[in-house]
Amino acid sequence: AQSVTQLGSHVSVSEGALVLLRCNYSSSVPPYLFWYVQYPNQGLQLLLKYTTGATLVKGINGFEAEFKKSETSFHLTKPSAHMSDAAEYFCAVSDATGGFKTIFGAGTRLFVKA
Amino acid sequence: EAGVAQSPRYKIIEKRQSVAFWCNPISGHATLYWYQQILGQGPKLLIQFQNNGVVDDSQLPKDRFSAERLKGVDSTLKIQPAKLEDSAVYLCASSLGVGGMNEQFFGPGTRLTVL
Numbered sequence: 001a002q003s004v005t006q007l008g009s010h011v012s013v014s015e016g017a018l019v020l021l022r023c024n025y026s027s028s029v030p031p032y033l034f035w036y037v038q039y040p041n042q043g044l045q046l047l048l049k050y051t052t053g054a055t056l057v058k059g060i061n062g063f064e065a066e067f068k069k070s071e072t073s074f075h076l077t078k079p080s081a082h083m084s085d086a087a088e089y090f091c092a093v094s095d096a097t098g099g100f101k102t103i104f105g106a107g108t109r110l111f112v113k114a
Numbered sequence: 115e116a117g118v119a120q121s122p123r124y125k126i127i128e129k130r131q132s133v134a135f136w137c138n139p140i141s142g143h144a145t146l147y148w149y150q151q152i153l154g155q156g157p158k159l160l161i162q163f164q165n166n167g168v169v170d171d172s173q174l175p176k177d178r179f180s181a182e183r184l185k186g187v188d189s190t191l192k193i194q195p196a197k198l199e200d201s202a203v204y205l206c207a208s209s210l211g212v213g214g215m216n217e218q219f220f221g222p223g224t225r226l227t228v229l
Contacts, residue, residue, distance in 0.1 A: 009154075032215045043118065043205060043220030044157070051215045090156050100214025101170055104156030 002027045002093045004105035012111040019063075019078040021108050023091030026072065033074040034092040034102070035065055044090060050074065061085070086112045116140065118221035120206050126227045132194040135224045139187070139208030145169070146183055147218060148191050149205040157205055163189065164212045193226075201228045 007022040025031060032051050036044040048059025055067040065076045074091060091105040119138040127133050139146050145164050149157035160179065162169040165186035174181070178197070183189040193200055203223040209216040 004156075036220075041222065043207070043222050044218075045220070046217045049215070049217065092156075094214030096214075099170060100212075101159055101162070102214065102218065104158070106154065106156050 002031070002095055002098050002103045004091050004093050004103055006089075006091050006105035006108050008108055009106065010109050010111065012113060013081045014113045015083055016080050019076070019081045019085065019110065021076040021089050021091075021110065023065075023074045023076065023105060024072055025074060025091070025093040027093055027095045027097070029095050029097055032094040032100075033065075033067060034094070035059065035063070035074075035076050036090045036092060036104075038088045038090065038107075040087075047076070047089075081110075081112050083112050083114065086110055118206055118208055118219055120204075120221035120224055122224055123222065124225050124227075126229065127196055129198055129228050130195040132192065133196055133226060134190055134192045135204050135206075135226075137189045137191070137206030137221060139189070139206070140219055143208035143210055143219070144186075145209045145212045145216070146189050147205075147207040147209075148181055148189070149207065151203040151205055151223070153202070160191070162212075169212060196226075196228045198228050201226055 003026040005024045034049045035047040038044045050067045058064045094102045148160045151157045160174045161171040163183040166183045181191045205223045207218040207220045209218045
């Protein structure tokens with residue numbers, strides 16, 4: 001069965017610093033991988049997704065993630081954090097063994113310090 | 115393009131009472147999802163519709179939860195009777211297709227508090 005582990009329920013960075021949010025997944029077949037962001041009192045919004053092809057995926061707001069099959073990871077990065085990046089981030093996986101049901105991780109709350 | 119609409123945004127009820135949530139997906143989206151998001155956890159799929167048919171309801175507590183999607187558009191999720199552990203945010207989402215690679219568009223959610 002698929003599962004998603006997000007390391008660190010809270011991450012704090014200074015404005016301008018590198019953002020790194022970690023995600024490891026479990027899947028026995030090629031997965032589809034997603035990162036969603038949730039701002040306070042709003043629904044989730046897709047940042048980026050990996051389906052097939054290029055393993056480095058670029059998303060909105062300067063975020064990118066790299067699919068590493070050997071490490072079963074899909075970490076999210078952004079070179080320079082902005083105050084507006086403060087939000088909760090969810091990694092998710094979907095694959096054929098689960099009927100393509102999307103499984104979400106528990107989320108990582110990102111704090112950005114001025 | 116209008117987003118996914120949900121109402122009400124907030125609801126407080128006593129345990130054993132009933133409650134219903136409404137969702138209007140993005141026009142033309144065939145697939146509609148209801149998720150439960152408990153504080154500190156990621157969203158958990160309760161039920162997935164394609165048009166007005168159920169694709170997956172394996173995690174829906176069917177003794178107390180029910181959902182329908184009339185005419186393949188709007189959807190209602192009902193809890194009857196509610197328990198304390200049902201306190202959560204209920205998210206509705208929609209997507210164009212049913213495949214796992216499709217982006218899901220989420221509504222703002224309904225925050226339910228059961229006292």
